[in-house]
Amino acid sequence: MKINEVYLFALPLGQQLVQAEWDMLFYQLSQPDQQRILKYKHWQVRQRALLGDTLIRWALQRVLGYHRIQIKRDANGRPYIINDQWEGDVNLSHSGKWIVVALTTNGRIGVDVEEIIQLSEEVIFSAMTQIELDIFYSKANPNRLQTFYELWIKEAIFKTGLFLNSSPHLIDTSTINNNLITRLVYLDKQHPVSICWDSMHAHLTAIILNRNQLLTH
Secondary structure, eight states: OOOEEEEEEEEEEESSOOOHHHHHHTSOOOHHHHHHHTOSSSHHHHHHHHHHHHHHHHHHHHHHSSSSSOOEEESSSEETTTTTTOOOEEEEEEETTTTEEEEESSSSSEEEEEOOOOOOEEEEHHHHHHHHHHTOOOOTTOOOOHHHHTTTTTHHTTTTTTTTSSSGGGGGGGGGGGOEEEEEEEEETTEEEEEEESSSSSSEEEEEEOOHHHHHH
């Protein structure tokens, strides 16, 4: 099995970009990506999409050492590099005030960031298996809401693309193949990030970026 490196890049959404900053990032993207971004009405959603696409490009360039890359998306919206022999993967997620990109140099990867908010009983029951519900409702569990989001690592597992005939709600984390590795990190108290990849031999590097690093690359 090939040695693998796994990276997590996290970027705050931040305040609204000024026009010069927007133009600098926007016109580096392909026309299909530009058109997709402009369909969003609210500036927060547009900016989240723009920064997400830019962060993917930035991460690939830094990790793979490319100066110029051409990125397209497959039928499921998953980005890939055109005409390249790279055997890795990249995945994007955003929630609350954070945007994250996970990248692996070999194999598949999935990432999910969540903002911890109150949830209804209906959502909790629909998302968990019985084993997970037993953990959630355990008397020894002092923080059930946090536990739910930590158990929701199944979203990152699903986003590896290795469970095409399932859905994240149906994945039972207690029966996941041993070839899959999962990690949970917190960007702050309200934003846990779940990461899953399919290579046993991997080192995880987590980096929090600021907007200027994208604007000056």
